[in-house]
Amino acid sequence: MDTLHGTYVTLRPATAADLPTFRTALATVEVARWWHWPDPEGDLAEPEHRHLAITVKGETVGMIQWYEEEDPDFRYASIDIFVHPDHHRLGLGTDAIRTLASWLFDVRGHHRLTIDPAAENSAAITCYERLGFRRVGVLRKQWYDHSREEWADGMLLDLLKGELSEGS
Template structure:
C-alpha cells in the first residue's frame, strides 16, 4: 500500500519503528482509557487488521487501523484510531479518518464503513459525527474495560459512501 496523504497527515503502513511512538501514546491516560493493547512490548497485534502510522512532518503521532469483511453479501470496512494527546484538537484524527475513508471508498470499493468507540467516549463520537458517521446503536457490553474491570458498552456508527463530510 502506498502512503496516503491528507491535508495535515500522511498514512503509511506501520512498522516496528513506529512501536515506540505507539507505546508512548498508549501509556497516556487519555488513550489508555479507551485502548487496550494486549502486549505493549509485542508486535502490531492482529494480522487481519491493517495498521497505518499517522505521521505529521515525519513524526508518528498515532495509529489508524482498518479491516474489511470480504463476504460480498456483507462487504464493508471498519476503522479504529488513536492519536497521542499532545496532538489532540488539531484536526489530525479527523484528517486521518477522512483520508482513510476516501481510500476505502474509492480504491477498495467499499460502500459502508463502521467505527465502534466506547459509548462513554463522547469526544470521539462527536469527531466521527462531524465526519458524517451516524449512530446505529449501542453495542451492549461490547468491550472489556480494563480500567474499571468490567464489560462496557460501545457505540456503533456507520458512514455510507457519499456521506463523508469535507468540513469540520
Template sequence: MELRGNEVVLRPVAEGDTAILDRIVREPEVAAWWSPPDDYEGALAVVHDGEVIGLVQYAEENDPEFRRAGIDIFLTARRHGRGLGADTVRTLARWLVTERGHHRLTIDPAAANSAAIRCYGKVGFRPVGVLRAYWRNHRTGVWEDGLLMDLLADELT
C-alpha cells in the same frame, strides 16, 4: 502504501514506530479507551509534521453480501482537538471507499467517549445504536457500552 490527508500522512507502521506507539497508547487519555495491542501488524502510523502521532487500522468484511470495513484510531493526547483525528479517519475512509470499493464503513467508539464521537461525526459517521456491554475496560475489568456508527460512501464529507 502511503495515504495523504490535508494534515496527516498514513503509512505502514515501521519497526522504529513501535516504542512511540507503545508510549502513546499508555497515555492516560488514550489508555482510557485502548488497551496496548500485542503488535501493530497491518496498522498504519499517523504522521504529522514528520512525527508519529498515533495509529489507525481497518478491518474488511469481504463477503459480497455484507461487504464493509471498520476503522479504529488513537492519537497522542498532545494532538487532540486539532482536527487531526477527523483528517486521519476521512483520509482512510476515502481510500476504503475509492480504492477498496466499500460502500459502508463502521466505527465503534466507547459510548462514553464523546470526543471521539464528535470527531467521527465531522467525517459523516452517524450513530446507529448502542452496543450494550460491548468492550471490556482493561483497567477496571468492567464491560462497557459502545456506540456503533456507520457511514455510507455517498455521505463521506
C-alpha cells in the same frame, strides 16, 4: 498498501520503529482509558496487518487501523484510531479518518464503513459525527474496560459512501 496523504497527515504502514511512539501514546491517561493493545509487536509482524502510522511532517502522532469483511453479500470496512493527546484537537484524527475513509471507498470499493468507540467516549463520537458517521445503536457490553475491570458499552456508528463530510 500505498502511503496515503491527507491535508495534514500522512498514513503509512506501521513498522516496529513506530512501537515506542505507540506505547507512549497508549500509556497516557487519555488513550489508555479507551485502548488496550496487548500484542502490537505480534500484530505488526502479521503479513496482512492493517495498522497505519499517522504522521505529521515525519513525526508519528498516532495509529489508525482498518478491517474489511470481504464476503460480497456483507462487504464493509471498519476503522479504529488513537492519537497522542499532545496532538488532540488539531484536526489530525479527523484528517486521518477522512483520508483512510476516502481510500476505503474509492480504492477498496466499500459502500459502508463502521466505527465503534466506547459509548462513554463523547469526544470521539462527536468527531466521528462531524465526519458524517451516524449512530446505529449501542453495543451492549461490547468491550472489556481494563481501567474499570468490567464490560462496557460501545456505540456503533456507520458511514455510507457519499456521506463523508469534507468540512472540519
